[in-house]
Amino acid sequence: MMKRPLLAIDTAGAVCGIALYQRGEGQQERLFTRELEGVRGHAQHILPLIDEVLAQANCTRGDLGAVAFNQGPGAFTGIRLGCSVAQGMALALDLPVIPVGMLPAFAAGLKAPAQDGLCLMAADARMDEVYFAAYGPYGPHGSYERLTLQWPVLISAQDCLPYIARRLSYWVRAAGVQQVTLAGDGWALMNQTLCHQTLQEAVPEIVLQDWHAQTPTVDVQSIARHAWDLWQQGRYVDPALALPLYLRDKVAFTTQERELGQGGNPKAAQPEDILLLPMSEHDLPEVAALEAESQVSPWRETQFKEALEAGYPAWVLRNSADQLVGLCVMMIAPDEAHLLTIAVSSDVRRQGLASKLLAQVLEVARQSQAQQIVLEVRVSNQAARLFYEQHGFVEIGMRRGYYPCPENGREDAQVLALRLTAGSSA
Template sequence: MSSLLILDASSTLCSVALNLNGETLWLTEDQPRRHAQRLLPMVDELMSDAGISRSELDGVAFGCGPGSFTGIRIAVAVAQGVSLALDLPVCGISSLATIAQAALSEDTRSRALTLMDAHMGEVFWGTYELQNGICVPVGDEQVGNPEACLEAIADWDGVIAGDGLQLMPFAGCDLTYSGIRPEARTMSRLAAEAWKDGKFGDADAHPPVYLRNSVAWKKLDEQPSLLKR
């Protein structure tokens, strides 16, 4: 039995969720540039609606990326602040795995390839499969130009999901799941599994995942892929 707080700001969505002994309550807003202003007030609102206090929380999970560089840092900062203030263990949850979990919850297949728009003409992507109802990675998460994913997609027999689909340089791709973005309510399922498996711990053990740390700081004239867009 556990009470977990889940936060995500890795996309344009700003979302929070509570997993209370397996039952999920959530709030989601489309806030492309207001994550910093809205994340904590949304936490307070959700906890008030749920009728629980901060002292009743057992752990805090957050969307660790990949995704929006700024959004991930905001979620990390809030999660670490809550962790330090309340002496709670934390756990980072993959944004790409969250998309896979959402897509496979709507489909009969058991494998998903997920892509997120990484901007600068690139995509974040990874492959996952269901094991006992939970998405687990098959290989490493990656970042690169859309063409780099074509070979993997050509041979893929599972679901393809995420907004990165709209950047793929070919026609006829199934866009059914292209609107799925990471969201705390879906992360709730993954967080509950991580709690059960003892994966929550010190904040230092759960860093943000950018996949391209240095690229995020390049000057405009050093970003040829961006200039071509």
């Protein structure tokens, strides 16, 4: 027996695509699509295309079970259009919305052996820049999503290889694999021989495979299939919380900026020296040591291990000398994110590293469609409370006797929250 169908919308690129998708218990599929290529004015075509697909499938809007859309990155206007149409239909029909990131949808659609290894995804972002992300194998317990090692970033094509080379050994270690696939049309902007040489020198034991010549860009069918998987796993949001994913802040300078000497097009930011990396089991002894240095009642190494096994997003910061100087762990719930622990080495405090970790937490929370971020902080920790206040957190409650004290007493925890509003992801 098939569940109610899902309607998928893709207006993030040059093609305006609509799909109606169903999958039965025996994995049999029912798929209807309509696409218009090279369409500039998606807005005038999207509703007629939806009607055509519904008619083709002999369905009505009332038969739908969910609405999905390609949240990007991609064209500003297109992403906003797809998001707003999905929101409008979902609100009118009381349906959930499934925002689907373009890069994870692409990675999810790769076939074996790329499916079981590390995927370095580079999509052409125009202006000699790429949208880049790194994904490991699929998660445990039948997860529908691959392990995210590097969340999507915008980077210049010339900076991409050095960026990857400095991080590749950590990604390979965190993923626990040696098979590495280069996927996406962004790799065509780089010299293939240099790519292989640079990455092989960075991690000699990896086995490289190119897919950029064989794999198409994400289409509405792949968006629909990935959205269905997310829907079955409960990964959907209230329509009011559905947001586009923007990685590019701007595509042109203002008149005032040009008068001040800014020319050409705005460029992607330069990669930073401090590496933000996924936490792996290899990091845990250093992680536990830094946690013990920073917290009154620190997590034990086994607790960090359990968090990784549970799939909690966690990161470390490493400097150019490969020293671990920061850490954080968060948990994603259906409607909120919870910052569980964050610490920075005493040697490098007040250099913006805690803000860098918090920015990553905010980014992941937004991309996960969380409505707010919550955390607890000791009432006696004035420095931490000021830090969170400066980043927009406000008190929403108090947990009495929440924290243990060294003297066997208990200390209250202030509960803080940051409401996540609609807006672009930097």
